[in-house]
Amino acid sequence: MEKIKKYIPRIILLDTIIYTLIIVTLYLILSFCKLMFREWIYIVSAIIIMFGFVAGIIQLLLKIKKKIVKVILISIFVMLFLLSTPIIYFFGAFGYTPEHVVEKDGQKFVAYVNGFNRTYVNYYNYKNIFVVGNQKRIEEYYGKGGFDPIENQYGYEYNVENTTYYDENGKIIKTKP
Incomplete structure (x- = not known):
């Protein structure tokens, strides 16, 4: 030994x-x-x-x-x-998917931006600096890709085309166009 x-x-x-x-x-x-x-x-x-x-x-x-x-x-x-x-x-x-710690609807989330071809922002429950919940809670769809709507370094107003809310088990609660 x-x-x-x-x-x-x-x-x-x-x-x-x-x-x-x-x-x-x-x-x-x-x-x-x-x-x-x-x-x-x-x-x-x-x-x-x-x-x-x-x-x-x-x-x-x-x-x-x-x-x-x-x-x-x-x-x-x-x-x-x-x-x-x-x-x-x-x-x-x-x-690479940029991540942002954000506050949305009075709750803290970690948002991951997938903006390659189409831009999606997926929100997960924030736990601490090392981990997050593994169930997607909110998904925002912005349409055409290639940008980060959260960082928004150019000050452009991005419109959310569709928002989907999920419960703790991944089932859709509601969808807003």
């Missing part, structure tokens, strides 16, 4: 795998409690996991004794990393 405790901090890849397992376990526990992490937790965790895997693989490659094998494997890894970076960036850029 002492040997394991001694080597865990030295192996970055193992630390990253342990961190990933902790995050997945916490995600499952929160799902069971009808909660979910806030968006920023997922973003920070994804960055930590990506850098951990890259650093862990480089660390393992640098431990290879034969110089020619080490150089070839590091070269292959660098090429694969450079080829995959635009793909990761593409999914990160289009998968």
Whole structure:
């Protein structure tokens, strides 16, 4: 057991795998409690996991004794990393949904804006800085996409085309055009 405790901090890849397992376990526990992490937790965790895997693989490659094998494997890894970076960036850029803590109808919500093709704002119950309720409570539809109606940096008046209210179980309570 002492040997394991001694080597865990030295192996970055193992630390990253342990961190990933902790995050997945916490995600499952929160799902069971009808909660979910806030968006920023997922973003920070994804960055930590990506850098951990890259650093862990480089660390393992640098431990290879034969110089020619080490150089070839590091070269292959660098090429694969450079080829995959635009793909990761593409999914990160289009998968990002801005979040805002807002007060609506006298209640605190976390609003997630999906404004790629059509603009939707989904409101979830605010719990704390780390978690929100996992059941959508309000959905606002704004029509044509490409903007954030909550941040509204240009001062434009956006009209809500449709608002849907949900109960705690996800059933529609009412819809307003």
